[in-house]
Amino acid sequence: MNDVARTAGVGLKTVSRVVNGEPRVRPETARKVHAAITKLGFRRHEGARWLRQGSTACIGMVLEDMADPFYSMLTRAVEQVARAKGFLVFTGSSEADPAQERELAQAFCARRVDGLVIAPASQDHRYLEPELQAGVVVVFVDRPAQNIDADAVLADNAGGVRAGIAHLLSQGHRRIGFLGDTPEIFTAAQRLRGYQEALAAAGLPFDESLVAMGRPEQGFVRMSFDRFFAGPEPVSALFTGNNRATVAALRELATRTERPALVGFDDFELADLLHPAITVVKQDAAAIGRTAADLLFRRISGDDGPARTIELSTQLIPRGSGEVTP
Amino acid sequence: MNDVARTAGVGLKTVSRVVNGEPRVRPETARKVHAAITKLGFRRHEGARWLRQGSTACIGMVLEDMADPFYSMLTRAVEQVARAKGFLVFTGSSEADPAQERELAQAFCARRVDGLVIAPASQDHRYLEPELQAGVVVVFVDRPAQNIDADAVLADNAGGVRAGIAHLLSQGHRRIGFLGDTPEIFTAAQRLRGYQEALAAAGLPFDESLVAMGRPEQGFVRMSFDRFFAGPEPVSALFTGNNRATVAALRELATRTERPALVGFDDFELADLLHPAITVVKQDAAAIGRTAADLLFRRISGDDGPARTIELSTQLIPRGSGEVTP
DNA sequence: CTGAAAGCGCTTACAG
DNA sequence: CTGAAAGCGCTTACAG
Numbered sequence: 001m002n003d004v005a006r007t008a009g010v011g012l013k014t015v016s017r018v019v020n021g022e023p024r025v026r027p028e029t030a031r032k033v034h035a036a037i038t039k040l041g042f043r044r045h046e047g048a049r050w051l052r053q054g055s056t057a058c059i060g061m062v063l064e065d066m067a068d069p070f071y072s073m074l075t076r077a078v079e080q081v082a083r084a085k086g087f088l089v090f091t092g093s094s095e096a097d098p099a100q101e102r103e104l105a106q107a108f109c110a111r112r113v114d115g116l117v118i119a120p121a122s123q124d125h126r127y128l129e130p131e132l133q134a135g136v137v138v139v140f141v142d143r144p145a146q147n148i149d150a151d152a153v154l155a156d157n158a159g160g161v162r163a164g165i166a167h168l169l170s171q172g173h174r175r176i177g178f179l180g181d182t183p184e185i186f187t188a189a190q191r192l193r194g195y196q197e198a199l200a201a202a203g204l205p206f207d208e209s210l211v212a213m214g215r216p217e218q219g220f221v222r223m224s225f226d227r228f229f230a231g232p233e234p235v236s237a238l239f240t241g242n243n244r245a246t247v248a249a250l251r252e253l254a255t256r257t258e259r260p261a262l263v264g265f266d267d268f269e270l271a272d273l274l275h276p277a278i279t280v281v282k283q284d285a286a287a288i289g290r291t292a293a294d295l296l297f298r299r300i301s302g303d304d305g306p307a308r309t310i311e312l313s314t315q316l317i318p319r320g321s322g323e324v325t326p
Numbered sequence: 327m328n329d330v331a332r333t334a335g336v337g338l339k340t341v342s343r344v345v346n347g348e349p350r351v352r353p354e355t356a357r358k359v360h361a362a363i364t365k366l367g368f369r370r371h372e373g374a375r376w377l378r379q380g381s382t383a384c385i386g387m388v389l390e391d392m393a394d395p396f397y398s399m400l401t402r403a404v405e406q407v408a409r410a411k412g413f414l415v416f417t418g419s420s421e422a423d424p425a426q427e428r429e430l431a432q433a434f435c436a437r438r439v440d441g442l443v444i445a446p447a448s449q450d451h452r453y454l455e456p457e458l459q460a461g462v463v464v465v466f467v468d469r470p471a472q473n474i475d476a477d478a479v480l481a482d483n484a485g486g487v488r489a490g491i492a493h494l495l496s497q498g499h500r501r502i503g504f505l506g507d508t509p510e511i512f513t514a515a516q517r518l519r520g521y522q523e524a525l526a527a528a529g530l531p532f533d534e535s536l537v538a539m540g541r542p543e544q545g546f547v548r549m550s551f552d553r554f555f556a557g558p559e560p561v562s563a564l565f566t567g568n569n570r571a572t573v574a575a576l577r578e579l580a581t582r583t584e585r586p587a588l589v590g591f592d593d594f595e596l597a598d599l600l601h602p603a604i605t606v607v608k609q610d611a612a613a614i615g616r617t618a619a620d621l622l623f624r625r626i627s628g629d630d631g632p633a634r635t636i637e638l639s640t641q642l643i644p645r646g647s648g649e650v651t652p
Numbered sequence: 653c654t655g656a657a658a659g660c661g662c663t664t665a666c667a668g
Numbered sequence: 669c670t671g672a673a674a675g676c677g678c679t680t681a682c683a684g
Contacts, residue, residue, distance in 0.1 A: 001677060011655035016679065024653055041456045046436045047373050047382065048677035051660045056373065058416075058437070066405065072398040079392065079419060088433055090384075091417045093405060107414055110372045111384070130367045250599055270596045273576055327661060337671035342663065350669055374661035377676045 001042065008036035019044055050112065059296065060090040060108030062101055063119040070243060070266060070285045071119060074141060077289025078117055085297055087114070098122035109136055115296045117141055117289075123184065125150070137299035141292045143186040149307045151299070153292040155283035157187050157265075160314030161194025162201070164239055164263040164281045167316055169202050172325050173237040173261060177228040178211045179221065179249060180241030188213060191241045191265060210235060216245040221252045229258050236326035237261035243268045246278065261324040263316075272319055279322025282315045327368065334362035345370055376438065385622065386416040386434030388427055389445040396569060396592060396611045397445060400467060403615025404443055411623055413440070424448035435462055441622045443467055443615075449510065451476070463625035467618045469512040470635060477625070478635045479618040481609035483513050483591075486640030487520025488527070490565055490589040490607045493642055495528050498652050499563040499587060503554040504537045505547065505575060506567030514539060517567045517591060536561060542571040547578045555584050562652035563587035569594045572604065587650040589642075598645055605648025608641045 001019070005012045010029060017025050018033040025033075036042070050056045061078055063071040075091060082089045090108050094101035101121045108116060109131045116131075116138045125145045128138060132148070140152040168176050178195045181188035192213065196206050212224030228235045238260045240246040246264030253259070264271075267282040291310055327345070331338045336355060343351050344359040351359075362368070376382045387404055389397040401417060408415045416434050420427035427447045434442060435457045442457075442464045451471045454464060458474070466478040494502050504521045507514035518539065522532050538550030554561045564586050566572040572590030579585070590597075593608040617636055 005655095012677095013655055013679085014653090017654085020679090026653060029653080041459065043436060043456065043460065045377075045438060045677050047438055048377050048660090049679070051371075051374050051377060051662085051677080052679040053660085066392075066402040067395070067398050069393070069395065069398075072393050072395075075417075076392040076419060079417070083418070088416050088418070088437065090414050091401075091405070092409070092414070093402060110369060111414065112371060112373055130369065133367065134369070247596065247599075250596075254599060268596075270573065270576075270594075270600070273573075273580060273600060274596070275601050331671095338661095339663085339671055340669090343670085346663090352669060355669080371661050374676090375663075377661080377678085378663040379676085 001044070003040055004033065004036045004042050007040060008032045055114050056112050057086060058088045058090060058111065058113045059115040059117065060092070060105065060111075060113040061117045062092055062094055062104045062108075064094055064096050064121055066091065066093045068244075069268060070142075070283075073285035074119070074289035074292075077286040078293045081290055081293035081297065087297075094119075094121040096121045098124075102127050105131070109134070114300050115139070117292055117296060118145075119143065120145065122146070137296060139292045139296045139299070141288055144309060151292075151295050151307050152309045153288050153295065154309065154311050155187075155288065156311045156313050157190035158194035158197060159311075160265060160281040160283065160316075161191045161239065161241075162198040163314070163316045164265065164279075164322070165195055165198035166202070167279070167318070167322055168237045168239065168261055168263060169198070169204075171237075171261060171323060174204065174326070175207075175210060175233055175235045176237045176239055177224075177235035177260070178239050178241070179216070179224060179245050180211070180213045181245065182215060183213045188241055195239065216240075216242070216248040218248065218251070221245075221248045225249075225252055225256065225258075229256075234258070235260060237263075237322075237324075240264040242266050246280070250274070250278075259324070261322055261326075263322040265314075267317065274321075276320035276324070279319045280317050282317050284312060284315075287312055327370070329366055330359065330362045330368050333366060334358045381440050382438050383412060384414045384416060384437065384439045385441040385443065386418070386431065386437075386439040387443045388418055388420055388430045388434075390420055390422050390447055392417065392419045394570075395594060396468075396609075399611035400445070400615035400618075403612040404619045407616060407619035407623065413623075420445075420447040422447045424450075428453050431457070435460075440626050441465070443618055443622060444471075445469065446471065448472070463622060465618045465622045465625070467614055475633045477618075477621050477633050479614050479621065480635065480637050481513075481614065482637045482639050483516035484520035484523060485637075486591060486607040486609065486642075487517045487565065487567075488524040489640070489642045490591065490605075490648070491521055491524035492528070493605070493644070493648055494563045494565065494587060494589060495524070495530075497563075497587060497649060500530065500652070501533075501536060501559055501561045502563045502565055503550075503561035503586070504565050504567070505542070505550060505571050506537070506539045507571065508541060509539045514567055521565065542566075542568070542574040544574065544577070547571075547574045551575075551578055551582065551584075555582075560584070561586060563589070563648075563650075566590040568592050572606070576600070576604075585650070587648055587652075589648040591640075593643065600647075602646030602650070605645045606643050608643050610638060610641075613638055 092104035119142045125148045144152040214220045243266040264280045267280045271278040331341045418430040445468045451474045470478040540546045569592040590606045593606045597604040
């Protein structure tokens with residue numbers, strides 16, 4: 001910018017004015033400046049600008065795994081809102097590792113992002129306190145913050161599962177296996193709660209032997225199904241707690257003879273092309289992302305009302321696999 | 327940092343030394359500085375650092391659509407390499423809009439990223455020339471740069487399709503329909519070329535009426551299939567040019583009675599759980615991302631050899647849909 | 653309408 | 669081992 005000023009034979013401030021489109025510059029002067037800019041191939045250094053101004057017009061996004069469609073949809077929605085506001089977004093995957101979540105969030109903050117969207121892996125977010133104090137705003141998605149007060153946008157996990165289980169009950173199923181993720185995960189615990197509530201609402205007993213909570217890996221799913229289908233009263237239906245569990249269940253069922261009814265939490269591509277097509281409780285990842293981004297930008301613009309938790313409703317989509325009688 | 331220096335009763339440079347872990351600081355002095363840092367909740371401002379140092383330790387990534395699994399896999403791979411190098415990554419989706427690609431790339435450059443990974447939507451990359459001159463390094467993925475000289479990491483598109491078509495020919499198919507994306511897209515054109523080459527290698531004529539190139543939308547696919555299956559010599563097999571085309575084809579076939587053999591370019595989740603399971607030519611998105619990131623960081627570290635184009639081989643995965651005789 | 657000075661928060665090169 | 673000065677590229681507050 002200094003070079004531009006020298007080349008154009010004007011003051012530094014005048015160049016700044018031209019670059020920022022401020023008024024009060026004689027057209028002739030502006031023309032000289034523009035000529036110098038083109039000649040020198042000048043491009044403003046945003047970093048220097050922020051140093052002076054405060055805001056960086058960047059936000060950071062920490063998610064669990066970019067390759068999971070739930071998170072990539074969510075990311076795209078956040079990105080779209082950010083672009084409309086003229087913001088750029090850093091993304092990073094925590095790979096379900098609390099330490100990696102913290103490192104990413106702190107690295108983003110060191111770059112002085114104005115805000116953070118976090119799909120948390122950590123069970124303790126006190127590490128964010130200094131950042132919050134420094135003015136960074138944070139919105140949690142999918143799972144709430146722990147040990148700090150912060151906004152969150154969640155799916156109605158328990159309600160979605162209740163709807164799914166009620167649907168299976170209405171088909172006459174009485175023994176429904178529940179395959180969920182490890183109960184340390186907020187969403188997994190909420191969904192299990194939904195399962196219990198639905199049974200209670202129908203006046204049915206809760207049988208722990210019909211619940212399997214763990215990482216949806218081949219071995220774990222096989223073991224769980226061996227248990228579900230053994231004995232005199234095998235399950236006649238399954239509820240899977242997230243899209244990875246649903247896919248793992250389908251893979252396992254493909255190797256077995258049992259054909260239980262199946263409802264999965266979270267929709268996935270091609271669910272409608274399988275035989276039978278898979279009935280799911282859909283959570284709207286894009287809506288979660290959009291809502292979170294809107295909230296984030298409202299906070300960035302100065303809204304400092306109390307922390308809010310927004311729950312987005314889910315939707316049961318019957319496609320066949322959940323409409324099988326015992 | 328000034329406040330820290332004052333609080334600790336030392337010089338600014340000493341704080342800088344402590345923060346950067348430079349030697350030649352008396353342990354006692356360092357302790358005082360650390361105490362002040364904790365007391366004040368000091369966090370170094372990376373932006374100011376870069377202003378002085380040049381590098382920002384950030385890269386930008388422009389892709390077509392974050393929600394497409396091909397791109398999200400690719401992104402994750404780039405991210406992982408970047409993290410290992412201590413770099414952060416900006417991401418942005420062009421949504422197949424050349425203008426949006428340019429805006430994103432330029433916005434990243436204004437933030438002074440050290441490098442750029444671009445999955446291009448644009449047909450002309452001369453807009454990057456000033457950035458390249460300014461020292462930004464760029465690696466293209468999936469599709470090469472146009473009108474500028476730059477590194478690229480691509481799948482072996484033509485080779486992959488040749489393998490897929492040869493596979494269908496070996497099952498006895500002689501009339502194979504090709505459903506590709508619009509031919510302006512580099513990969514679509516390359517894949518069509520592979521189709522033609524495979525036919526030529528087998529001594530078969532190229533019949534234009536068996537080719538449909540366009541955005542893989544419901545209407546276009548239906549129209550194309552109407553044509554493919556009409557007349558006295560309908561196609562007995564289909565080759566789809568990308569994962570969206572494959573899924574669109576499956577959706578369309580689900581509404582029809584024809585049951586052609588099918589091979590798709592690009593693998594997708596659940597391909598193995600469909601009936602029949604889908605035979606694909608797999609391109610390794612993660613490997614493309616990893617290779618591109620490696621190349622990018624080699625460039626960032628100063629490798630200024632001639633621009634390179636790296637082609638990664640593909641793999642035919644027979645699963646059933648491609649092993650159907652006419 | 654225009655510009656010289658000071659400063660954002662850090663590092664670099666130098667002197668003690 | 670330690671620190672005062674200058675500067676990265678811009679903007680802010682002020683004076684002409």
